[in-house]
Amino acid sequence: MSVLMSVIGQIPADDPGLMLPHEHIMSKFGGDPVQQAEYDEHALFSAIVPYLQKLRGLGCTAIADCTSAYIGRRPDLLRRVSEKSGVVILTNTGWYGASGGRYLPPEIGELSVDAIFHSWKAEWEGGIGQTGIRPGFIKTAIDGNHLTAVDRKLMTAAARLHGVSGMPIQTHTGNNPKAAEEILDLLTSEGVGADAWIWVHAHYVLEPIHLVRAARRGAWISLDGVHPQRADLILSLCRALSQEGLLGRVLLSHDGNAYTADGACRPFDFLMTGFIPRLMKEGFSTAEVNALTAANPRRALSIR
Numbered sequence: 001m002s003v004l005m006s007v008i009g010q011i012p013a014d015d016p017g018l019m020l021p022h023e024h025i026m027s028k029f030g031g032d033p034v035q036q037a038e039y040d041e042h043a044l045f046s047a048i049v050p051y052l053q054k055l056r057g058l059g060c061t062a063i064a065d066c067t068s069a070y071i072g073r074r075p076d077l078l079r080r081v082s083e084k085s086g087v088v089i090l091t092n093t094g095w096y097g098a099s100g101g102r103y104l105p106p107e108i109g110e111l112s113v114d115a116i117f118h119s120w121k122a123e124w125e126g127g128i129g130q131t132g133i134r135p136g137f138i139k140t141a142i143d144g145n146h147l148t149a150v151d152r153k154l155m156t157a158a159a160r161l162h163g164v165s166g167m168p169i170q171t172h173t174g175n176n177p178k179a180a181e182e183i184l185d186l187l188t189s190e191g192v193g194a195d196a197w198i199w200v201h202a203h204y205v206l207e208p209i210h211l212v213r214a215a216r217r218g219a220w221i222s223l224d225g226v227h228p229q230r231a232d233l234i235l236s237l238c239r240a241l242s243q244e245g246l247l248g249r250v251l252l253s254h255d256g257n258a259y260t261a262d263g264a265c266r267p268f269d270f271l272m273t274g275f276i277p278r279l280m281k282e283g284f285s286t287a288e289v290n291a292l293t294a295a296n297p298r299r300a301l302s303i304r
Protein backbone atom coordinates (compact mmCIF):
# COMPACT_ATOMS: atom_id res chain seq x y z
CA MET A 1 0.00 0.00 0.00
CA SER A 2 1.44 3.37 -0.91
CA VAL A 3 1.26 6.08 1.75
CA LEU A 4 1.66 9.81 2.29
CA MET A 5 3.46 11.02 5.41
CA SER A 6 1.25 13.87 6.62
CA VAL A 7 1.49 16.16 9.65
CA ILE A 8 -1.08 13.93 11.38
CA GLY A 9 0.84 10.76 10.49
CA GLN A 10 0.92 8.17 7.77
CA ILE A 11 -2.19 7.87 5.59
CA PRO A 12 -3.07 5.82 2.48
CA ALA A 13 -2.03 7.68 -0.69
CA ASP A 14 -4.84 6.42 -2.88
CA ASP A 15 -7.70 8.62 -1.68
CA PRO A 16 -9.71 9.84 -4.70
CA GLY A 17 -9.65 13.49 -3.52
CA LEU A 18 -7.81 16.21 -5.33
CA MET A 19 -4.31 17.06 -4.08
CA LEU A 20 -2.29 20.25 -4.55
CA PRO A 21 1.41 19.30 -4.67
CA HIS A 22 2.96 22.77 -4.29
CA GLU A 23 1.39 25.45 -2.12
CA HIS A 24 2.31 27.42 0.97
CA ILE A 25 -0.15 27.35 3.85
CA MET A 26 1.90 30.18 5.35
CA SER A 27 5.43 31.49 5.05
CA LYS A 28 7.83 34.30 5.95
CA PHE A 29 9.45 34.26 2.52
CA GLY A 30 11.13 37.57 1.73
CA GLY A 31 11.94 38.25 5.39
CA ASP A 32 15.08 37.34 7.29
CA PRO A 33 15.78 33.63 7.85
CA VAL A 34 14.23 32.35 11.09
CA GLN A 35 14.71 29.13 13.08
CA GLN A 36 11.26 29.20 14.67
CA ALA A 37 8.92 31.59 12.87
CA GLU A 38 6.38 33.38 15.04
CA TYR A 39 2.89 34.05 13.71
CA ASP A 40 -0.06 35.93 15.14
CA GLU A 41 -1.91 32.66 15.67
CA HIS A 42 -5.35 34.19 15.98
CA ALA A 43 -4.95 36.08 12.70
CA LEU A 44 -3.34 33.04 11.09
CA PHE A 45 -6.07 30.57 12.01
CA SER A 46 -8.89 32.99 11.20
CA ALA A 47 -7.41 33.51 7.74
CA ILE A 48 -6.33 29.98 6.92
CA VAL A 49 -8.88 27.60 8.41
CA PRO A 50 -11.95 28.97 6.57
CA TYR A 51 -9.93 29.15 3.36
CA LEU A 52 -8.89 25.49 3.60
CA GLN A 53 -12.47 24.53 4.51
CA LYS A 54 -13.56 26.28 1.32
CA LEU A 55 -10.93 24.34 -0.68
CA ARG A 56 -12.18 21.13 0.89
CA GLY A 57 -15.69 22.05 -0.26
CA LEU A 58 -14.24 22.33 -3.77
CA GLY A 59 -12.88 18.78 -3.58
CA CYS A 60 -9.32 19.40 -2.42
CA THR A 61 -8.46 16.97 0.36
CA ALA A 62 -4.64 17.19 0.54
CA ILE A 63 -1.93 19.83 0.16
CA ALA A 64 1.87 19.62 0.16
CA ASP A 65 3.16 22.66 2.06
CA CYS A 66 6.45 23.75 0.51
CA THR A 67 7.50 26.31 3.12
CA SER A 68 10.91 25.07 4.16
CA ALA A 69 13.08 25.48 7.22
CA TYR A 70 14.21 29.10 7.88
CA ILE A 71 11.32 30.46 5.72
CA GLY A 72 8.54 30.04 8.23
CA ARG A 73 7.96 26.29 8.47
CA ARG A 74 5.87 25.47 11.58
CA PRO A 75 4.76 21.81 11.53
CA ASP A 76 2.94 22.21 14.87
CA LEU A 77 0.73 24.97 13.45
CA LEU A 78 0.20 23.00 10.24
CA ARG A 79 -1.06 20.06 12.30
CA ARG A 80 -3.59 22.29 14.06
CA VAL A 81 -4.68 23.78 10.72
CA SER A 82 -5.04 20.28 9.31
CA GLU A 83 -7.13 19.09 12.27
CA LYS A 84 -9.38 22.16 12.18
CA SER A 85 -9.89 22.20 8.40
CA GLY A 86 -9.96 18.46 7.64
CA VAL A 87 -7.41 18.95 4.85
CA VAL A 88 -4.41 16.60 4.88
CA ILE A 89 -1.14 18.59 4.93
CA LEU A 90 2.39 17.41 4.18
CA THR A 91 5.41 19.34 5.46
CA ASN A 92 9.03 18.95 4.37
CA THR A 93 12.63 18.58 5.36
CA GLY A 94 15.57 19.94 3.34
CA TRP A 95 16.97 23.42 2.76
CA TYR A 96 16.16 26.14 0.26
CA GLY A 97 19.36 26.96 -1.65
CA ALA A 98 17.90 29.57 -4.07
CA SER A 99 17.64 33.35 -3.38
CA GLY A 100 21.46 33.49 -3.29
CA GLY A 101 21.54 31.01 -0.40
CA ARG A 102 20.17 33.46 2.16
CA TYR A 103 17.91 30.77 3.67
CA LEU A 104 20.73 28.26 4.15
CA PRO A 105 22.52 27.82 7.49
CA PRO A 106 25.44 30.28 7.58
CA GLU A 107 27.94 27.41 7.98
CA ILE A 108 26.74 25.67 4.78
CA GLY A 109 30.17 26.06 3.14
CA GLU A 110 31.83 23.87 5.77
CA LEU A 111 29.06 21.28 6.09
CA SER A 112 29.72 17.89 4.51
CA VAL A 113 27.09 15.93 2.56
CA ASP A 114 27.08 13.52 5.45
CA ALA A 115 26.38 16.22 8.04
CA ILE A 116 23.50 17.62 5.94
CA PHE A 117 22.11 14.13 5.34
CA HIS A 118 22.17 13.34 9.08
CA SER A 119 20.49 16.56 10.07
CA TRP A 120 17.59 15.91 7.63
CA LYS A 121 17.48 12.20 8.47
CA ALA A 122 16.99 13.12 12.14
CA GLU A 123 13.83 15.02 11.12
CA TRP A 124 12.60 12.02 9.13
CA GLU A 125 13.21 9.59 11.96
CA GLY A 126 12.37 11.62 15.05
CA GLY A 127 10.23 14.47 13.76
CA ILE A 128 10.94 18.16 13.22
CA GLY A 129 12.28 19.96 16.31
CA GLN A 130 10.32 18.85 19.37
CA THR A 131 7.03 18.37 17.48
CA GLY A 132 7.35 14.67 16.66
CA ILE A 133 5.90 15.60 13.24
CA ARG A 134 7.65 13.90 10.35
CA PRO A 135 8.24 15.43 6.93
CA GLY A 136 6.50 13.99 3.87
CA PHE A 137 9.01 15.10 1.25
CA ILE A 138 12.42 16.71 0.76
CA LYS A 139 12.53 20.30 -0.50
CA THR A 140 15.58 21.85 -2.13
CA ALA A 141 16.04 24.89 -4.38
CA ILE A 142 18.62 26.08 -6.88
CA ASP A 143 19.27 29.39 -8.65
CA GLY A 144 21.43 28.91 -11.72
CA ASN A 145 21.62 26.91 -14.91
CA HIS A 146 24.52 24.83 -13.58
CA LEU A 147 24.65 23.27 -10.15
CA THR A 148 27.04 24.98 -7.74
CA ALA A 149 29.16 23.05 -5.23
CA VAL A 150 26.53 23.82 -2.56
CA ASP A 151 23.69 22.69 -4.87
CA ARG A 152 25.54 19.41 -5.40
CA LYS A 153 25.98 18.87 -1.68
CA LEU A 154 22.27 19.52 -1.03
CA MET A 155 21.10 17.32 -3.92
CA THR A 156 23.44 14.49 -2.91
CA ALA A 157 22.17 14.65 0.67
CA ALA A 158 18.60 14.65 -0.70
CA ALA A 159 19.35 11.61 -2.90
CA ARG A 160 20.78 9.71 0.06
CA LEU A 161 17.86 10.63 2.29
CA HIS A 162 15.47 9.42 -0.41
CA GLY A 163 17.41 6.16 -0.36
CA VAL A 164 16.74 5.55 3.33
CA SER A 165 13.31 7.20 3.66
CA GLY A 166 11.55 6.85 0.30
CA MET A 167 10.58 10.53 0.49
CA PRO A 168 10.29 12.25 -2.91
CA ILE A 169 12.37 15.35 -3.66
CA GLN A 170 10.86 18.65 -4.80
CA THR A 171 13.47 21.04 -6.22
CA HIS A 172 12.69 24.68 -7.00
CA THR A 173 14.33 24.72 -10.44
CA GLY A 174 12.33 26.92 -12.85
CA ASN A 175 13.73 27.69 -16.29
CA ASN A 176 17.05 25.88 -15.76
CA PRO A 177 16.91 22.85 -18.08
CA LYS A 178 20.67 22.31 -17.81
CA ALA A 179 20.46 22.14 -14.02
CA ALA A 180 17.49 19.76 -14.27
CA GLU A 181 19.60 17.46 -16.42
CA GLU A 182 22.50 17.69 -13.96
CA ILE A 183 20.16 16.88 -11.07
CA LEU A 184 18.79 13.82 -12.87
CA ASP A 185 22.36 12.67 -13.66
CA LEU A 186 23.35 13.17 -10.02
CA LEU A 187 20.34 11.16 -8.83
CA THR A 188 21.17 8.38 -11.29
CA SER A 189 24.75 8.27 -10.02
CA GLU A 190 23.37 7.94 -6.47
CA GLY A 191 21.12 5.08 -7.57
CA VAL A 192 17.91 7.13 -7.29
CA GLY A 193 15.25 6.86 -10.00
CA ALA A 194 14.10 10.02 -11.79
CA ASP A 195 10.54 9.37 -10.57
CA ALA A 196 11.69 10.40 -7.08
CA TRP A 197 12.24 13.94 -8.39
CA ILE A 198 9.82 16.80 -9.00
CA TRP A 199 10.88 19.68 -11.28
CA VAL A 200 9.29 22.61 -9.42
CA HIS A 201 8.22 25.75 -11.33
CA ALA A 202 8.66 23.89 -14.62
CA HIS A 203 6.10 26.17 -16.33
CA TYR A 204 8.84 28.82 -16.56
CA VAL A 205 10.65 26.67 -19.12
CA LEU A 206 10.40 28.34 -22.51
CA GLU A 207 10.80 25.28 -24.74
CA PRO A 208 8.59 22.32 -23.81
CA ILE A 209 11.12 19.89 -25.34
CA HIS A 210 13.16 20.15 -22.11
CA LEU A 211 10.14 19.10 -20.06
CA VAL A 212 9.40 16.27 -22.47
CA ARG A 213 12.98 14.99 -22.12
CA ALA A 214 12.90 15.08 -18.30
CA ALA A 215 9.44 13.47 -18.20
CA ARG A 216 10.67 10.73 -20.55
CA ARG A 217 13.45 10.02 -18.07
CA GLY A 218 10.71 9.64 -15.44
CA ALA A 219 10.78 13.00 -13.63
CA TRP A 220 7.62 14.75 -12.44
CA ILE A 221 6.89 18.04 -14.19
CA SER A 222 5.34 20.51 -11.75
CA LEU A 223 3.32 23.17 -13.56
CA ASP A 224 2.70 24.99 -10.32
CA GLY A 225 1.84 28.42 -11.65
CA VAL A 226 -1.86 27.78 -12.32
CA HIS A 227 -3.41 31.25 -12.38
CA PRO A 228 -6.09 32.94 -14.54
CA GLN A 229 -3.38 34.90 -16.36
CA ARG A 230 -1.33 31.78 -17.08
CA ALA A 231 -4.19 29.42 -17.98
CA ASP A 232 -3.31 29.46 -21.71
CA LEU A 233 0.36 28.79 -21.03
CA ILE A 234 -0.27 25.91 -18.60
CA LEU A 235 -2.84 24.47 -20.98
CA SER A 236 -0.37 24.56 -23.88
CA LEU A 237 2.26 22.77 -21.76
CA CYS A 238 -0.31 20.12 -20.75
CA ARG A 239 -1.07 19.62 -24.44
CA ALA A 240 2.61 19.38 -25.41
CA LEU A 241 3.20 16.70 -22.75
CA SER A 242 -0.06 14.93 -23.57
CA GLN A 243 0.92 14.68 -27.25
CA GLU A 244 4.02 12.77 -26.13
CA GLY A 245 1.95 10.45 -23.95
CA LEU A 246 3.44 12.05 -20.81
CA LEU A 247 0.37 13.43 -19.03
CA GLY A 248 1.03 10.79 -16.36
CA ARG A 249 4.14 12.78 -15.29
CA VAL A 250 2.42 16.18 -14.93
CA LEU A 251 1.49 17.94 -11.69
CA LEU A 252 -0.70 21.04 -11.35
CA SER A 253 -0.59 23.53 -8.48
CA HIS A 254 -0.62 27.29 -7.83
CA ASP A 255 2.40 28.04 -5.61
CA GLY A 256 -0.18 30.01 -3.63
CA ASN A 257 0.19 31.21 -0.07
CA ALA A 258 -2.78 31.51 2.28
CA TYR A 259 -0.81 33.70 4.71
CA THR A 260 2.22 35.54 3.35
CA ALA A 261 4.82 37.46 5.39
CA ASP A 262 2.52 40.51 5.29
CA GLY A 263 -0.62 38.49 6.03
CA ALA A 264 -2.01 38.70 2.48
CA CYS A 265 -3.41 35.65 0.64
CA ARG A 266 -2.11 34.44 -2.73
CA PRO A 267 -5.07 32.17 -3.55
CA PHE A 268 -4.89 28.56 -4.61
CA ASP A 269 -8.41 27.67 -5.66
CA PHE A 270 -8.35 28.53 -9.37
CA LEU A 271 -7.51 24.94 -10.35
CA MET A 272 -10.89 23.84 -9.00
CA THR A 273 -12.93 26.92 -9.88
CA GLY A 274 -11.53 27.76 -13.32
CA PHE A 275 -8.81 25.54 -14.69
CA ILE A 276 -10.46 22.10 -14.42
CA PRO A 277 -13.60 23.37 -16.24
CA ARG A 278 -11.26 24.84 -18.87
CA LEU A 279 -9.41 21.51 -19.30
CA MET A 280 -12.74 19.72 -19.78
CA LYS A 281 -13.89 22.33 -22.29
CA GLU A 282 -10.63 21.91 -24.22
CA GLY A 283 -11.24 18.18 -24.60
CA PHE A 284 -9.29 16.59 -21.74
CA SER A 285 -11.19 13.53 -20.52
CA THR A 286 -12.44 13.02 -16.95
CA ALA A 287 -9.81 10.29 -16.52
CA GLU A 288 -7.06 12.68 -17.65
CA VAL A 289 -8.27 15.43 -15.34
CA ASN A 290 -8.43 12.98 -12.43
CA ALA A 291 -4.88 11.85 -13.17
CA LEU A 292 -3.60 15.44 -13.33
CA THR A 293 -5.29 16.59 -10.14
CA ALA A 294 -5.52 13.51 -7.88
CA ALA A 295 -3.71 10.35 -8.97
CA ASN A 296 -0.48 11.99 -10.20
CA PRO A 297 0.20 14.21 -7.16
CA ARG A 298 -0.63 11.34 -4.79
CA ARG A 299 1.77 9.06 -6.62
CA ALA A 300 4.46 11.75 -6.83
CA LEU A 301 4.25 12.53 -3.10
CA SER A 302 3.96 8.97 -1.88
CA ILE A 303 6.71 7.36 0.17
CA ARG A 304 8.39 4.51 -1.70
Ligand SMILES: [Zn+2]
Binding pocket: 022, 023, 024, 066, 255
Ligand atom coordinates in the same frame (compact mmCIF):
# COMPACT_ATOMS: atom_id res chain seq x y z
ZN1 LIG B 1 6.73 27.61 -3.66
